[in-house]
Amino acid sequence: MAALDARSISAWFGDHKVLDRVSLAMPAGQVTALIGPSGCGKSTFLRILNRMHELVPSASLAGEVLLDGHDLYAPDRRITEARREVGMVFQKPNPFPAMSIYDNVVAGLRLTGIRASRNSKDALVEETLTKAGLWKEVRDRLRQPGGALSGGQQQRLCIARSLAVRPRVLLMDEPCSALDPTSTRRIEETIAELAAEVTIVIVTHNMQQAARVSDRCAFFLASHGTPGVIVEHGPTAAMFDNPQDERTHDYVNGRFG
Numbered sequence: 001m002a003a004l005d006a007r008s009i010s011a012w013f014g015d016h017k018v019l020d021r022v023s024l025a026m027p028a029g030q031v032t033a034l035i036g037p038s039g040c041g042k043s044t045f046l047r048i049l050n051r052m053h054e055l056v057p058s059a060s061l062a063g064e065v066l067l068d069g070h071d072l073y074a075p076d077r078r079i080t081e082a083r084r085e086v087g088m089v090f091q092k093p094n095p096f097p098a099m100s101i102y103d104n105v106v107a108g109l110r111l112t113g114i115r116a117s118r119n120s121k122d123a124l125v126e127e128t129l130t131k132a133g134l135w136k137e138v139r140d141r142l143r144q145p146g147g148a149l150s151g152g153q154q155q156r157l158c159i160a161r162s163l164a165v166r167p168r169v170l171l172m173d174e175p176c177s178a179l180d181p182t183s184t185r186r187i188e189e190t191i192a193e194l195a196a197e198v199t200i201v202i203v204t205h206n207m208q209q210a211a212r213v214s215d216r217c218a219f220f221l222a223s224h225g226t227p228g229v230i231v232e233h234g235p236t237a238a239m240f241d242n243p244q245d246e247r248t249h250d251y252v253n254g255r256f257g
């Protein structure tokens, strides 16, 4: 578990600037929610936190991301290492559909160069599926394909897969938006349990969800075609009950976005 500290992050796609000098401290062991209207740069900011932004050919950025004080973008830091330390769960569950549940969980090990014995893989599969709240449902069918699970189960499988490489931070980009309310609740419970051992940053459009799962919130806004900025950030209770900026007040009360 580690603290993430984004300092003065600006981002571009080609010459289109989409974030302007955004700074945010995301404390270790807490859940930070990124909220704000569509297109204000939340996903871009999240993807900068694990070096996925640079996968887009036209993308560039300025600023620093510190993981426990060490720059994620330092020249001697390998991209694969940064992505192992800072894991990501996406909006749409994306297990390997034909691969077994078991193999899905351990799929990241080989990609990140981690070697493990059969016994330690068995233990890891049980541990991470338990943490993701899925073990009891799948323990008797670990050899069945990941694609045979329900959407909510697939998302929990993806969480287990992310946890298997022991990230210090877990990024979640609208992880419940493709799920029904019951599955959403299960994922929210999982987030609350995981927060004890991994720092979590979650993008959500659902204000109730932000209020339920996060310790801290950051409100992003890009007004009239200008690049996204953080209008206000702080403890979630304060952001909802006593926001300092009128725009935050309007957004968390559903007045726009």
Ligand SMILES: Nc1ncnc2c1ncn2[C@@H]1O[C@H](COP(=O)(O)OP(=O)(O)OP(=O)(O)O)[C@@H](O)[C@H]1O
Pocket: 013, 018, 036, 037, 038, 039, 040, 041, 042, 043, 044, 045, 056
């Ligand atoms: N691959 C890309 N190429 C070019 N422009 C992009 C790309 N991805 C995002 N953008 C642009 O960057 C800006 C920020 O997008 P981003 O997806 O980060 O916003 P967001 O707040 O996450 O939106 P949403 O809530 O709808 O997911 C938008 O203007 C978007 O059109």
